[in-house]
Amino acid sequence: xxxxxxxxxxxxxxxxxxxxxxxxxxxxxxxxxxxxxxxxxxxxxxxxxxxxxxxxxxxxxxxxxxxxxxxxxxxxxxxxxxxxxxxxxxxxxxxxxxxxxxxxxxxxxxxxxxxxxxxxxxxxxxxxxxxxxxxxxxxxxxxxxxxxxxxxxxxxxxxxxxxxxxxxxxxxxxxxxxxxxxxxxxxxxxxxxxxxxxxxxxxxxxxxxxxxxxxxxxxxxxxxxxxxxxxxxxxxxxxxxxxxxxxxxxxxxxxxxxxx
Ligand SMILES: Nc1ncnc2c1ncn2[C@@H]1O[C@H](COP(=O)(O)OP(=O)(O)OP(=O)(O)O)[C@@H](O)[C@H]1O
Numbered sequence: 330x331x332x333x334x335x336x337x338x339x340x341x342x343x344x345x346x347x348x349x350x351x352x353x354x355x356x357x358x359x360x361x362x363x364x365x366x367x368x369x370x371x372x373x374x375x376x377x378x379x380x381x382x383x384x385x386x387x388x389x390x391x392x393x394x395x396x397x398x399x400x401x402x403x404x405x406x407x408x409x410x411x412x413x414x415x416x417x418x419x420x421x422x423x424x425x426x427x428x429x430x431x432x433x434x435x436x437x438x439x440x441x442x443x444x445x446x447x448x449x450x451x452x453x454x455x456x457x458x459x460x461x462x463x464x465x466x467x468x469x470x471x472x473x474x475x476x477x478x479x480x481x482x483x484x485x486x487x488x489x490x491x492x493x494x495x496x497x498x499x500x501x502x503x504x505x506x507x508x509x510x511x512x513x514x515x516x517x518x519x520x521x522x523x524x525x526x527x528x529x530x531x532x533x534x535x536x537x538x539x540x541x542x543x544x545x546x547x548x549x550x551x552x553x554x555x556x557x558x559x560x561x562x563x564x565x566x567x568x569x570x571x572x573x574x575x576x577x578x579x580x581x582x583x584x585x586x587x588x589x
Contacts, residue, residue, distance in 0.1 A: 348396045369523055371525075425470040431465050432453040460514070476500075
């Protein structure tokens with residue numbers, strides 16, 4: 330029918346469960362999770378330690394495979410998406426090579442793909458500018474602050490121009506000030522790159538500040554307990570953190586954890 334668009338979700342999980350085989354006692358880390366994430370959306374996976382956030386992220390990235398259920402990435406299997414380089418991943422720890430300059434850390438994935446040096450250098454310049462580190466390309470990671478190192482990790486994750494950026498508590502090791510600043514910078518980067526972001530966090534304010542929607546998870550076993558829409562306008566600003574709407578959202582999400 331004219332005007333009816335059928336949109337394929339960028340990430341789709343149907344009844345996904347994941348049980349880790351630990352020998353003595355198996356761990357049901359994720360139980361029957363179903364979710365859909367649209368292309369270009371920014372969502373957070375929020376929940377207490379052990380509720381399966383990292384497991385869900387690893388399932389999406391095809392780093393592990395579910396015990397049961399279905400995962401589709403833009404209509405393809407997660408494996409096909411991984412082979413097509415659709416993912417960029419940022420971990421809690423930036424995992425940079427201290428003996429390589431910042432620009433060479435950023436372009437490592439391109440180097441591994443056999444991209445020529447001239448193209449790598451050009452891409453490094455673009456990415457350094459994107460993450461606000463244009464003057465630091467020739468430094469070494471150990472010369473940078475924790476927040477700057479995490480920006481390098483973000484630039485590296487974006488080097489292959491991934492459709493999906495998966496971020497596993499990337500700012501949780503940083504102090505509160507750096508974390509809030511990086512939240513804002515991440516949104517600026519995302520507004521330019523316009524990819525789909527799945528962001529894992531324990532922090533209710535962080536999930537609200539960043540996201541279009543927050544997926545609230547409950548533990549033992551990890552289940553999706555609710556999904557909260559974040560209607561705050563974009564661009565998000567630090568002042569919004571002090572607005573009544575922001576506090577109402579914090580209270581609403583905290584309520585979802587009551588009894589968890
Ligand atoms: N490789 C593994 N083998 C066995 N059990 C695992 C493995 N990885 C995770 N688990 C267990 O699965 C459950 C979910 O873990 P997961 O790391 O996904 O949770 P999380 O919400 O990301 O936790 P955190 O916030 O502490 O990182 C936990 O009980 C954890 O101990």
